[in-house]
Amino acid sequence: MKTYIRHTVILGLLTVLGSSCTEKIEPKPLTYTQLLTGTEKKAWVLSSLTIIDQKDPFDLAGNQVLDPCELDDQFVFYANEEKKMEYTNGSTKCRTAEPEILITDVWQLTNANATLEMGIPRIFGGVKLPFIVKTLTDNSMVLEYYFGDIDASYRFKFTSSSK
Numbered sequence: 001m002k003t004y005i006r007h008t009v010i011l012g013l014l015t016v017l018g019s020s021c022t023e024k025i026e027p028k029p030l031t032y033t034q035l036l037t038g039t040e041k042k043a044w045v046l047s048s049l050t051i052i053d054q055k056d057p058f059d060l061a062g063n064q065v066l067d068p069c070e071l072d073d074q075f076v077f078y079a080n081e082e083k084k085m086e087y088t089n090g091s092t093k094c095r096t097a098e099p100e101i102l103i104t105d106v107w108q109l110t111n112a113n114a115t116l117e118m119g120i121p122r123i124f125g126g127v128k129l130p131f132i133v134k135t136l137t138d139n140s141m142v143l144e145y146y147f148g149d150i151d152a153s154y155r156f157k158f159t160s161s162s163k
Contacts, residue, residue, distance in 0.1 A: 032111055035136050037079035043088075043162040044075045044141060046120070050155040057155075065123070069094035073102070074161055075118070083107050087121050109133075116143060120156065131156070 036042065049065045051058045063071060072090025077083075087103040103126055108117040114133040119126040131143035134155065141158040 032136065033109055034079065035138060036107075036109060036116070036141070037077045038162070039079060041076055041078045041162075042160060044077070044158040045072065045090075045161045046075075046156060047159045048157040049123075050157075051152070052155060053150075053152040067094060068092065075158065077107055085118060087119075087126075123154075 046066065047061075049060045051060065066073075069092045070090075072092055074088045074090060076086045076088055078085065083106045085105050085107040086101050087105075088101050089098055103119070103121050105119060105126070105128070109115070110117075115130045116133050117128055117130050119128045129145055131145050134142040134144050136142075139160040141160075142155060143158070144153050144155045146153045
């Protein structure tokens with residue numbers, strides 16, 4: 001019985017000493033949202049558009065969709081509780097009196113069905129639409145909007161212009 005008690009006490013002391021010396025490593029994985037927003041904010045530029053009509057893709061470069069003054073405009077997604085989004089003017093303005101920030105809104109990302117709700121001002125007039133997130137990496141994002149009634153979709157490719 002003495003041996004059993006002694007072994008239990010020694011095992012208990014070793015357990016306490018062993019656990020007090022180890023440092024807990026808590027990894028912080030990059031979340032899906034952080035790919036969109038970075039740690040504080042992240043800017044994206046529309047680089048191309050694919051129109052898929054009746055399953056027949058038709059690619060357009062950004063300069064075929066937007067005016068030259070719109071090519072450097074940025075979608076800035078903030079990593080704050082409000083989920084703020086700004087559509088900002090690039091260095092080339094379409095009109096000299098245009099403000100730096102053209103639209104301020106909010107974004108909504110739903111991981112369950114990979115949907116990003118946002119507006120694309122120059123194409124849809126800023127109306128918020130539910131875009132399906134086809135791909136989202138650190139420097140590339142592809143969003144698609146489906147027109148169910150006509151069996152067509154618009155696929156937008158964005159490139160990150162900041163980190």
